Amino acid sequence: MITQFLPALLYVSAVIFIIGMGRRIYIWVRTPVPLNIVLTPAPKHIPGVIGRLVGELFGFHALAKADRSLWTPAWLFHFSLVLLLLGHLGGLVIPHFAQTAMGLNEKQFEHMAQIVGGAVGILAIATLLWLLIRRLILPRVRWISTFSDYFALVLLLLILATGNAMRFMGGLDIVQARNFVAGWLALHPVAPPSDPVFSIHIVLVCMLLIYIPFSKLVHIGGVALLSPTLNQRNNPREHRYVNSWDKANDNSTTSS
Numbered sequence: 001m002i003t004q005f006l007p008a009l010l011y012v013s014a015v016i017f018i019i020g021m022g023r024r025i026y027i028w029v030r031t032p033v034p035l036n037i038v039l040t041p042a043p044k045h046i047p048g049v050i051g052r053l054v055g056e057l058f059g060f061h062a063l064a065k066a067d068r069s070l071w072t073p074a075w076l077f078h079f080s081l082v083l084l085l086l087g088h089l090g091g092l093v094i095p096h097f098a099q100t101a102m103g104l105n106e107k108q109f110e111h112m113a114q115i116v117g118g119a120v121g122i123l124a125i126a127t128l129l130w131l132l133i134r135r136l137i138l139p140r141v142r143w144i145s146t147f148s149d150y151f152a153l154v155l156l157l158l159i160l161a162t163g164n165a166m167r168f169m170g171g172l173d174i175v176q177a178r179n180f181v182a183g184w185l186a187l188h189p190v191a192p193p194s195d196p197v198f199s200i201h202i203v204l205v206c207m208l209l210i211y212i213p214f215s216k217l218v219h220i221g222g223v224a225l226l227s228p229t230l231n232q233r234n235n236p237r238e239h240r241y242v243n244s245w246d247k248a249n250d251n252s253t254t255s256s
Helices: 006-030 046-059 061-066 068-093 095-102 106-137 139-144 147-169 174-185 196-214 216-221 244-255
Strands: none
Touching (some): 006 174, 006 196, 006 216, 046 061, 068 095, 068 106, 068 174, 106 139, 147 196, 147 216, 196 216
16 A cells, blocks of 8 residues: 555655745845854855855864764764765666766676765765764753754664665566656556565655654754855945834835
């Protein structure tokens, strides 16, 4: 029954994810910033702001300065997630393009994906487990943790565990998986692979997609780029900051 409704569940979760993320980003963009609240020391010019945002997105610089013990597993976990997403894209969505770009035949490509994907999958689980253990054993972190924090970590662990199980146990027919993904993207869904772990993996991914827009995981939408504490220039002495509320008041005064 699960496999029968798997394509529909994927469509529903994808629509909820897209609409939910779009709404959150729209709210972020439309929310007025009444003050220049940039975190100092901060750059005074736009190139410096761009460099700062790039550093936060790819290097987590603020976290590295605040807590190096947290920065290492957090950065490695996010890095491994990016590699896994790229691996899924190359292995399931555009396999022929990926093979040609890397100069590998089918057998070499599968062998490389098995080794690299397995190593990255283990790294992702190890760093995620460390983040969960850290949240459990450190009193100051456990004190501020909520159910949603643990739920997100456990859900991600289950997704990674089922993905690694398919890779290491060898029960997944990769050709069927590619046909399923291709049919789903073309809006002509076909039957998913018969491996039950694959179905469980997809259901967990659907749960994650639905959960992201309504949780702390929404930060994948580029919260660093939209944060006024990071994307503003530290130039209050050189330029007067005028927010949207002031502009609205000036317009109403002029019209009256």
